[in-house]
Amino acid sequence: MDTKKNVMSILEELTGSNLGDKMDVNLFESGLLDSMATVQLVMELEEKCQVSIPISEFNRQEWETPSKIIAKVESLQ
Amino acid sequence: MIDNILKQIDQEAQAHPNRIAFDHLGQTNTYQELADWSSRVASAIQRLDLNHDVPIMVYGGQTFDMLVAFLGAVKAGHAYIPVDVHSSEQRLQTIIEAAQPGFIICVEPLPIETAVPQLSLTELHEVYHSFPIKQGEDSLHLNDNFYIIFTSGTTGKPKGVQISHCNLLSFVNWMKYDFNFEEKNVLLQPSFSFDLSVMAIYPTLTSGGTLKVLPKETTDNFMSLFSVLPKLALDTWISTPSLIDICLMDQNFNPQNYPQLATFLFCGEELTHATASKLKQRFPAAHIYNTYGPTETTVAVTSVEITDDILAKYARLPIGYVKPETTIFVKSHRNKKGELLIAGPNVSKGYLHNQAKTEAAFFDISGVRVYRSGDLGYFEGKLLFYTGRSDFQIKLNGYRIELEEINHYLSEIPFVKQGVAVPKYDQQGKVKQLIGTVVLKQSAGDELTATHRVKQALSKLVMPYMIPQRFKYYQKLPLSANGKVDIKALITAVNAHD
Numbered sequence: 239m240d241t242k243k244n245v246m247s248i249l250e251e252l253t254g255s256n257l258g259d260k261m262d263v264n265l266f267e268s269g270l271l272d273s274m275a276t277v278q279l280v281m282e283l284e285e286k287c288q289v290s291i292p293i294s295e296f297n298r299q300e301w302e303t304p305s306k307i308i309a310k311v312e313s314l315q
Numbered sequence: 316m317i318d319n320i321l322k323q324i325d326q327e328a329q330a331h332p333n334r335i336a337f338d339h340l341g342q343t344n345t346y347q348e349l350a351d352w353s354s355r356v357a358s359a360i361q362r363l364d365l366n367h368d369v370p371i372m373v374y375g376g377q378t379f380d381m382l383v384a385f386l387g388a389v390k391a392g393h394a395y396i397p398v399d400v401h402s403s404e405q406r407l408q409t410i411i412e413a414a415q416p417g418f419i420i421c422v423e424p425l426p427i428e429t430a431v432p433q434l435s436l437t438e439l440h441e442v443y444h445s446f447p448i449k450q451g452e453d454s455l456h457l458n459d460n461f462y463i464i465f466t467s468g469t470t471g472k473p474k475g476v477q478i479s480h481c482n483l484l485s486f487v488n489w490m491k492y493d494f495n496f497e498e499k500n501v502l503l504q505p506s507f508s509f510d511l512s513v514m515a516i517y518p519t520l521t522s523g524g525t526l527k528v529l530p531k532e533t534t535d536n537f538m539s540l541f542s543v544l545p546k547l548a549l550d551t552w553i554s555t556p557s558l559i560d561i562c563l564m565d566q567n568f569n570p571q572n573y574p575q576l577a578t579f580l581f582c583g584e585e586l587t588h589a590t591a592s593k594l595k596q597r598f599p600a601a602h603i604y605n606t607y608g609p610t611e612t613t614v615a616v617t618s619v620e621i622t623d624d625i626l627a628k629y630a631r632l633p634i635g636y637v638k639p640e641t642t643i644f645v646k647s648h649r650n651k652k653g654e655l656l657i658a659g660p661n662v663s664k665g666y667l668h669n670q671a672k673t674e675a676a677f678f679d680i681s682g683v684r685v686y687r688s689g690d691l692g693y694f695e696g697k698l699l700f701y702t703g704r705s706d707f708q709i710k711l712n713g714y715r716i717e718l719e720e721i722n723h724y725l726s727e728i729p730f731v732k733q734g735v736a737v738p739k740y741d742q743q744g745k746v747k748q749l750i751g752t753v754v755l756k757q758s759a760g761d762e763l764t765a766t767h768r769v770k771q772a773l774s775k776l777v778m779p780y781m782i783p784q785r786f787k788y789y790q791k792l793p794l795s796a797n798g799k800v801d802i803k804a805l806i807t808a809v810n811a812h813d
Contacts (some may be wrong), residue, residue: 252784252785253784253785254750254766254784254785254786254787255762255763255766255785256762256763257763260763266535268767268770269770269774269779269782270784271784272780272784273534273535273537273561274557274561274712274747274748275748275784276537277560277561277564278747280564281564292565293537293541293561293564293565294537294538294541294542294565294567295538296536296537296538297536297537297538298535298536298537298538
C-alpha cells in the first residue's frame, strides 16, 4: 500500500496531475513524461521506495502506466 | 586551414572512397556515396533553374539521405534549411512562409499541403542513379548562405538564422585546429534542425571521420540507449549536458566499456559543476570541454577544458576562451558584468527576410559584424563566464526557447483565457521543466482532462520540447505595474519550496 502511495505522489509531483483514476494511462504517449522526467522518476523511485533500478535495463514498455510502475517496483522490493 | 568545406569533403572522398562517413545503427554509407550522390542531387537541383538566393528545405529525421540532400543543395549553390520530422504542422507552415523555399526535399512525407515543388524519397533515390555528376566550378560563393536554421521567436514566428560558407569556415577551422577530429568516430545525437549537430557534421566530414548516429527513438528508451552506445566505438562525444546526465546514471558507462572515448564536447546549455565533476571522476583521462555560442554566431565561439584545477577553482564553470578571429565585448557601464556582444567572421548576416529583427540584433563596426547575444557575462582575465539572460529566453535540455513564443500560442487556444510558461529550476540553477500556468475560460472538468486538452492543442502549434510538462490552473495571474502578466513573479512562485 505504501508503495502505491509513494509512486502516485512521485508521479503527481512530476506530472502535476493526480493520476489516481488514470492508473492505465500511457505516461509516455500522453506526453506526461519525457526522457528527462523519466530520469527523475527513476531517481525518486530509488530514493523513496528503496529499490535499485538499473537504468540500462529500463525498458519503457514495462514502465508506461502508473499500474505497471507499481507492479514493477513491488517486484523489485 | 581549409578554404572550402565542399571541396574538402570531396577530397576526403577521393583519398579514401570506401571509408564510412555515416553509421546509422549499423547501416553504413561511404564517403564515395556522400560525394557522388550529393553531386547528382546538385545536378537535379540545377535543372530547376531556381534563383541563386532561394533556399531549399530538407525535411526528415537523422538519416544519410538528409546529409546527401544538404550537400546536394549547397553544391548547386543553394542554402539548405534542415527541418526535423518532429516539427509541428504550425511550425512547418511558419517556416515555409518565412523562408519561401524554392524546393522541398522530403526525406519523410510532408504532413501539410504546400504549393512549393517537392522531391519524395523515392525520387531522391532515383536521382542518385539517374542524374549525372555535377561538373564545373562551385556554385556557392563564400558570402552565400550555407545553411539556415530556424530558432524560436518571441511572437510565434520562428527566425531563420543565415549562416554563410564564410561563417561556417571560421567555425570549422577552429574546431579542427583546437580539437582532434582526424579520422575519429564522432557521436551525432541532436536532430539536424538543432545547430549542435553542425559541431559534429562538418569538423568530422572534413577530417575523414565517421558520424555515429544516435537516433531520438533509441535515446528515448534507456534500455535501447545503453545497448547501442557501447557498440558505437566512440572517440569523441558531442552532446548537451542533459544526455550525459542520463548516461552517468549507468555504472557501466566507464572507460573499461568505452576505451576509445577520449574527448567530450558540451554545448547548447550550461554545463554544471556537478555534471562535469562526476564525468571527470568517471573518465579521469578524458578531455572534457565546455563550449558556448548562439546559433547566430555559428554554433560556438568559446571553449575551455574542464580540468581538476578548474573544478577546484570555480563553483560555476567558465564558458571558455574566445576562439581565434572572434572578439567578445562585455557591454556594461561601471562594473564588468553585462551583455555579451560577439564580433567576427563567424557572425551571421542576420535573419532571413526579417529586416526588423536583424536590425534589432545585429550591427556593424567598421566592416565587422556584431551580434547582441542577450546573454549576460563577465571576463576574468581571458576566461569568460555566463551569468544569465537579459530576457525570457531559456535553455531546456539544450533547446533554445523563447517563453514568449509559448505564451503566444497558449493564448491562441480557444478555451484558454491566459497562459504563461515558466521555468522550474533545479538546485544547480538549471531549467528542469516547464510549467504552464493557465487561466481557463470556463472550467474544463478535472485538471487532468484540461491538461490533456491543452497539451493536444499545443502539439499542433509548437515543437514537442516547448510543451510544458506540467500545468497549474489559476483564477487569475499576477499582473505587473504595466498591466502585463508578471512573468518574474510567476517564476518566483513556481520555484518557491513547498
